[in-house]
Amino acid sequence: MKLVKTLLWLAAFLFCVPAWPQDLPPATANLYVIALNGQPVTIDGVLQDWRDAEFVYLSQDGPTHGLFTGAKPTTSPADFSGHVAIKMDNDNIYFAAHVRDEGGILIHPPRTRQNANLTFALDHLAVYLGLYDIETLPGSPHRNTVDIIDPASGQMVQGGRTYRIKPGTDNDPDNATRGPDYQFGVNFQTYDKTLANGAYSASGDEVINFNWGYVDTLIANTELAIKPWSNERGFTLEWRVPFASLAGKIARASKPQAAIEWPLYRPQAGDVIPFDIDLTDDDRLAAPEDFNNNFLGLGRGSNLWRDSFAWEGRGVVVDVSGGKNAGNYCHAGFAPAAAGVTVDGDLAEWATSQFIGISQDSPNHQYIFQNGDVLSSPADFGGYIAVRLDQDNIYFAARVRDEPQGTGAFQHARRTKNDANLMFTQEHLAIYLGLYDIGDLPRSPHVRDVNIIDPATGQIVAGGRTHRIKPGTDDDPDQATRGADFQLGVNIQTYDNTLANGAFYAQGLDVINYAWSYVDTFLTNTELALLQWTDEKGYDLEWRLPLASLAGKIAKQVSPQKNIEWPRYVPQDRHVIPFDIDLTDEDRVNNQDGTNSFLRMGRGLDLWRDAAAFGMRLKVIGSPGSITAVEQTPAAAFVREYRLLQNYPNPFNPGTTIAFELPAAAPVSLKVFNLAGQEITTLVNRSLVAGRYQVTWTPRSEPSGLYLYRLQAGDHVQTGRMLYLK
Structure with missing residues (x-):
């Protein structure tokens, strides 16, 4: 078998165009929004x-x-951590960084232009940037x-990098x-000039930055x-680079x-560009220039x-001008067959998923503290959340740091089914979820209080929320009811069952969860695992919710909504779903006032009753190998x-x-044909x-080997080769 695979690999290199490796990030890993033409940026810190x-x-802690x-x-994250964002307009790219560095900020002697390299x-801050569109590719094709070819002499110049400049130069x-690759950076240091708000300020030749790679000099006209x-x-x-x-x-x-002339990039909505970022820290006051500092990548x-x-x-x-496409995005991988998640508290299988991080330092998230239970730092409490879908389930993963008193989340008395609705007074994960597509809207259209109509009696049941259930179940004809809004939660606590890896585990009626709002009861058939970190400073969570458990007559049987059937959500690639998430912290062992601290992904208040306040947009992305229908991307004009x-991938x-x-x-x-010319599909x-x-294309019973795929569009015919390895 090894010999057969070796021969097939050789065949791939002999007969196929160069193959992409399969170790590059797939659909949702590290996929982030760059806001284009949004609110104008003033460089003032x-x-x-x-x-x-x-x-x-x-x-x-980033998974x-x-x-x-x-x-x-x-x-710890209190020692060094940060939040980074990118924006663009037609002429500039902007970078923002909000950095916690308790070991000492701006402590090193300022660089000069002579040693900026x-x-x-x-x-x-180091930025690795490819200013070209990679479309549907998982990463740079370089x-x-x-x-490098010197255009003046036509001679080769030893490069030694996979960096490109433009077609015809290598x-x-x-x-x-496709376009140029850059590595550039800016030093964290003091400057002589300060603004009225106390920010150090520099522009033009004053900014200590550098453009490495084949450029090897400073960047002009930055701010x-x-x-x-x-x-x-x-x-x-804040840093502006023209x-x-x-x-x-x-x-x-x-x-x-x-x-060589580097090409000028002009951003277009829909472009996907390759990039990476390093934040670096060196707390040694008399740091030797041994380049031995810490990198967060x-x-x-x-x-x-x-x-x-x-x-x-x-x-x-993403074009965000005029408020369109507004909101913070999270990307959820979707595979119709199965999401490939085993609920055991081990997040290794989430390596291809996008984790959204949240801490008290988050510039665009909400931190709510109540009755003096104030978070001291990101080491006290913070975490990461990811979402995945398959045809039957929605999955949530969380990695949470909670240092006081060991893992503070496991210190409280356990909830039971009888008091699961009160979990919001302790540590829990709360999910606010609209199971319907708002891809054409900046947020949920559910913006008015509504009364619910009992379909059995036709009578109005007092509601008092903007949460909807489905068309025809409320009294607001001016607002489309696209689908159901939910407020869901699961308690963070110990369970009697443990897995071989030490994770607390529960399923079915044993999981202490709740669906508030118009459902007002716990969910059936869910599955949960909580794995405490070995240093007891945090935990990892996995929670599976069947979509069928969020459909049908699911309201409490004494509820006025008991006769209403919630619609069954069917996930589809490119859906955009309104949602929000709370991570909660309560370090007081004997909490008597029923309050705790919230880290919220969005900035809205009263999410329990106001669907329009859900501050996140969950974009469903079909994973490679999962989409069976043809999909068009919005780029016909180009x-x-x-x-x-x-x-x-290939193979x-x-x-x-x-x-x-x-x-x-x-x-x-x-x-698709085999090499004998027989049509496969x-x-x-x-x-x-x-x-x-x-x-x-996902082969069913076909053997390993080379296959041809042929496109015929009108009179145009083109053929490619691909290698399938079982």
Whole structure:
């Protein structure tokens, strides 16, 4: 068998175009929104104009982020952590960072222009950025080390990186050069100029930044503000970089690349660009320049300075002008067959999922504390949340740090089914969820209090919430009832059953959960695992909810809503669902007042009654190998020719995605053949309008081997090769 696979691998390299590796991030991992044309940014170190941006929380607890420790390792999120966001307008790219650094902020001597290239030896923000659209690809296509061609002499210049500049400037004909790759950074330091609010300020030649790679010099015309927090435990940074400063003949004059013109990038809504980010920290006051500092990475890749394919972030450019597409996004992977989640508290199988981080420092999230139970720092309480779907279930994962008194979440008396509705007075995970698509809206359309109509009697039942159930069940004809709104929760507590890995485990009626609002009872058939960290400073959670348990006549039988049937939600790729999440903390062992602290993903209040206040947008993304229907992407205006793209992944198992482009409407067929010319299956057979499309093929009983896929669009015919390995 090993010999057969070896021969097939060799065949792939001999007969197929270069294959994508299967270790790149799939559909939802590290997929983030870059806000385009949103609220104008003033560079003053204040983040009020970043409410339309998506912040990424980087800490040592991030399940899918990287931590690289230096000579004085980071001990907790209080020691070093931060939130980073990116925005764009037509002329600039903007970066914001909200950084906690209790080991000492801005403690190192300022760099100068003469030693700005050594910025990476001290505290700084490093950005790895590909300014080109990678469309549906999982990462940068720039894989092979290339030599650069000097356009003036036509001679090769030794490159030693997978970085590209533009088509025609390197010696690798097998990998398309879509656009330039950059590594640049800015130093965290004081400046002579300060603003009225106390922020350090610099512009133009004053900003200590550097553009490494093939540029190897400073970036012109940038603008920076760094504002220390009033408690001196952190700082806030804003940095504006003009796209024009990343274009033209920008390389150092002594560099072999000095004659090359970098192309000018103009952002377009729908672009997907490869990127990565490092936040770095060195608390050694007299830090030797040994570059041995701590890195918090967006991704887990190494050698980012050399290998653009190792960048794990994908930035989706979203037009937020005029408030459209507003709200913080979270991406949920969707696989119709099965999400591949075993509920055991082990988050290893969530490595391909996007975790949204939340702490008291989050610029765009809500921190609510009650009756003096104040969080002291992100080490006290904070966490990450991810969501996945399959055709039958919705899954939630959480990684939560809760340091006081060990894992404070497990210190309270356990709830039972009889008092599960009171779990909100203790530590729990609360989910606010609208199971309907709002892809055409900036938020839930449910904005008025409604009365519920009993279908059995036709009588109005007092409601007092904006939560809906389904069309025809409320008295508000002006607001469309697209689907059901839920408030769900699960208690964080010990259970009698434990798994082999030590996780507390419960299923069915043993899970202490509740559906408040018009349901007002606990959910059946759910499954839960809670795994305490070995240092007892936190826990990991997995919770599975069958979608069928959120449908039918699910209200408490003494409830006025007992005759109403909740609709069954059917997840689909590209759905956008309104939702919000609370993580709650209560460190008082004998809590008598029924209050606790909330970390909320959105900024809304009264979520228990107001669906319009749900502050997040959950975008459902079909995982590679899961989409069986043709899918069109909104880029028809940019398609100029017929094109059949290489399948991804290749080699593949169990499924692969084939993309193609049509410059005009045409009857289309896409078929798969074996090497003997026998037709295996027809993937597409219908007329399509101009645009970019993708379709997935998952073999059933076919053997391993090479297969051909043929696109016929009108008179245009094109064929590709792919390798299936069982």
